[in-house]
Amino acid sequence: MQIQLKKYTLQLKHTFGISRESHDFQDTMIVCLSENGATGYGEATSNPYYNITAESMMLEIENVRDKIESHDFATPEDFYPFIKSMDLSNFSCCALDLAAHDLYGKLLDKPLYKIWGDKVDTYPITNFTIGIDTIETMVSKMQEQPWPIYKIKLGTTNDVAIIKELRKHTKAIFRVDANCAWTAEETIFNAPLLKELGVEFIEQPLKANDWEGMEKVMHHSVLPIMADESCIVEEDVEKCGLHFNGINIKLTKCGGLTPALRMIKKGKELGLKLMVGCMTESSVGISAIAQLLPQLDYVDMDGAMLLKSDIAKGVRILDGGKVNFPTLGGSGITLN
Secondary structure: OEEEEEEEEEEEEEEEEEOOEEEEEEEEEEEEEEEOOEEEEEEEEOEHHHOEOHHHHHHHHHOOHHHHHOOOOOOHHHHHHHHHOOOOOHHHHHHHHHHHHHHHHHHHOOEHHHHOOOOOOOOOOEOEEEOOOOHHHHHHHHHHOOOOEEEEEOOOOOHHHHHHHHHOOOOOEEEEEOOOOOOHHHHHHHHHHHHHOOEEEEEOOOOOOOHHHHHHHHHHOOOOEEEOOOOOOOOHHHHHHOOOOEEEEEHHHHOOHHHHHHHHHHHHHOOOEEEEEOOOOOHHHHHHHHOOHHHOOEEEOOHHHHEOOOOEEOOEEOHHHOEEOOOOOEOOOEEO
C-alpha cells in the first residue's frame, strides 16, 4: 500500500461564525491510499477547539508511514485496530479510515452503502448552515441559498430575536446550534419561544461536560436536544442516552466511519435520534458522510456547499437537497 498526504487551504464563500470563533479559510488534510491500481481518499480538517492542525496530523502519520505502507490491507474493519494501535489522534485516524473505506469500495467496485446492505431510496435532507453574523448578512445568506432546512448558529445575547427576524424571510425548518454557549436556564427559557418560531431541535446548548445542567434541560425543555460536543467518541453514546434526545456524530472527532457505524448501532439500541455532521470538509469528507444517509434521522453535510471552490468530485447535493450518488465504488471520490 502507498500513502500520500496533501494539505489544502479551503476558502469559504462567506465568513463562518459560531459562538466561540469565526473564520474565512479552513485547512484540511487529504490522505491518499493506493493499492492494486486503485486510490482511496480520506479527509480531516484542522480544528483549534481540539488543538488539531493539518501539520500536526501530517507529522504523526509521517512518523508511522513505513508501518502503514507495509500493512497487508484486507478490509477497513481490520485496518482500523491497526491504525488505532499507533497512538494517532482521532482526526488522523478518521482521514486514514475514510481513505481505507474508499479504497476498499473501489477495489470491490461497489459504493459503501451497498457493501453495508443499505439502499438510497429514502434519506434525510441535509440542512444548510447559517453562521453567526449581522442579521442582515444572515438573511442575505438565506436568500442566496434557498433551502428547506437551515441550521442557525447561535450563542449571542439576542438569539431568540435573531430567529424571530430570520423567520420573517422563510418558511423553512430551523434547527439551532448554540455550540455550548447557553446555560440550562437559558435553554429551558428559550425552548418554547423557539418552538413557536418553527425550530425543530436545539443542538449542544450547554458546555460539553455540564451533565447536571443537561439533566435539568431534559426534564424541562419542550424541544428535543441533540448532543455534539458532548458526544465525541463511542464511549460517550451511552452517557448521552441519559441526557439527550439524540446525538450528532462527527467522523473527524470519533475517528472515522468504522467507529461511527458502531455509534449508530449503539444509538439505535438506546432509542436516540441519529445525526452525522460535518466540519467544513470538502467533497472528500462529505461523500463519506453521504454513505451513511440511509441509517440516519438527520444530517448536516453542507460543508462543500460552503466553499468557494471544491478540491474533489464525489457525491453532489442538488437544489432542494436531493443527493446524486456517483457510480464509482467506495465513497465515489476523485480529486480535482
